Amino acid sequence: MLRCIPLAPSIRIHAPWRPRFLPLSTRxxxxxxxxxxxxxxxxxxxxxEPIPDYFHKLHPKLIPYLRLARVDRPAGSxxxxxxxxxxxxxxxxxxxxxxxxxxxxxxxxxxxxxFGVGAFVMRGAGCTVNDMWDSDLDKKVDRTRSRPLASGQLxxxxxxxxxxxxxxxxxxxxxxxxWFSILLGASSLSLVVIYPLMKRITYWPQAVLGxxxxxxxxxxxxAITGGLNLSVAVPLYLSxxxxxxxxxxxxxxxxxxxxxxxxxxSTALLFGDNIKPILTAFSVxxxxxxxxxxxxxxxxxxxxxxxxxxxxxHYMWMIGGFNINSRTDAASRFRGAxxxxxxxxxxxxxxxxxxxxxxxxS
Numbered sequence: 001m002l003r004c005i006p007l008a009p010s011i012r013i014h015a016p017w018r019p020r021f022l023p024l025s026t027r028x029x030x031x032x033x034x035x036x037x038x039x040x041x042x043x044x045x046x047x048x049e050p051i052p053d054y055f056h057k058l059h060p061k062l063i064p065y066l067r068l069a070r071v072d073r074p075a076g077s078x079x080x081x082x083x084x085x086x087x088x089x090x091x092x093x094x095x096x097x098x099x100x101x102x103x104x105x106x107x108x109x110x111x112x113x114x115f116g117v118g119a120f121v122m123r124g125a126g127c128t129v130n131d132m133w134d135s136d137l138d139k140k141v142d143r144t145r146s147r148p149l150a151s152g153q154l155x156x157x158x159x160x161x162x163x164x165x166x167x168x169x170x171x172x173x174x175x176x177x178x179w180f181s182i183l184l185g186a187s188s189l190s191l192v193v194i195y196p197l198m199k200r201i202t203y204w205p206q207a208v209l210g211x212x213x214x215x216x217x218x219x220x221x222x223a224i225t226g227g228l229n230l231s232v233a234v235p236l237y238l239s240x241x242x243x244x245x246x247x248x249x250x251x252x253x254x255x256x257x258x259x260x261x262x263x264x265x266s267t268a269l270l271f272g273d274n275i276k277p278i279l280t281a282f283s284v285x286x287x288x289x290x291x292x293x294x295x296x297x298x299x300x301x302x303x304x305x306x307x308x309x310x311x312x313x314h315y316m317w318m319i320g321g322f323n324i325n326s327r328t329d330a331a332s333r334f335r336g337a338x339x340x341x342x343x344x345x346x347x348x349x350x351x352x353x354x355x356x357x358x359x360x361x362s
Contacts, residue, residue: 069124082341084216210244242286307347
């Protein structure tokens, strides 16, 4: 499962303290469905998280910190940023008839920039927190055992110091928003606190991750308007939540075998051989909720042609040919998940531009 969360609580500790976790069974756990191993069986020859070439140009002491923040794997940052960008663009669209277009465009550009930097920083902070929680667990998973904390490249004191820097930058960004948005952003901390525990106690950790990762769909609207239009923001939020269930279930397929032996739960294990029909249902719900959000926001035809139909086409690609027993295919389709978000954003922005142009010439 995607092991990163967008925010983290501040906790005072004294080295070499480590967070205590719920005990994990090392025996094979009973699962709702039989796990097909095939390509999922760990291989001693598996290449674990190679370092990108451009990292070698940096100071060697920086590399473990960049890997801890997943700088070399930006997919999670995109997935955190995109729901907020949809909301920012749709909220800006809703203001076209009441504010000068140039003011709306400047405000939208500012918020897109803040949310983009914030997503990059806070996704990295979430990865730091999750690796601190899961370092012992990561040692048991073929794909994650080379992570900086699991492999001993960094210790907990170094991780806590780095987390403090990340959260300080995140707080500086959050304080650029209005007070309603600051409080709304802070309210997501409860989701952050409980998420790392979910994979130990429920087969639905992806559901909690979706609630946290799509919080920007609410926050983006409030950052632009100073309030919330629930008739638009809630369907948009739920559409993103369904999207997260789809892509993070596919992501979790990579670790099915290791998760069984480590006692970790996920929707990939829960859905078993029914992954594709269940994810198809979530994709239909996601597309329908996206269309509903557009309808409630009085979006134009461009939104439906690009965002809604484009989203549906992407889901067909993502799920239709998915090999549920292939790590390689799961990784490839997860990496492609971001294109769903970019297509939705492109449709909203094109609709915004078309509406603004009509207003200008009329």
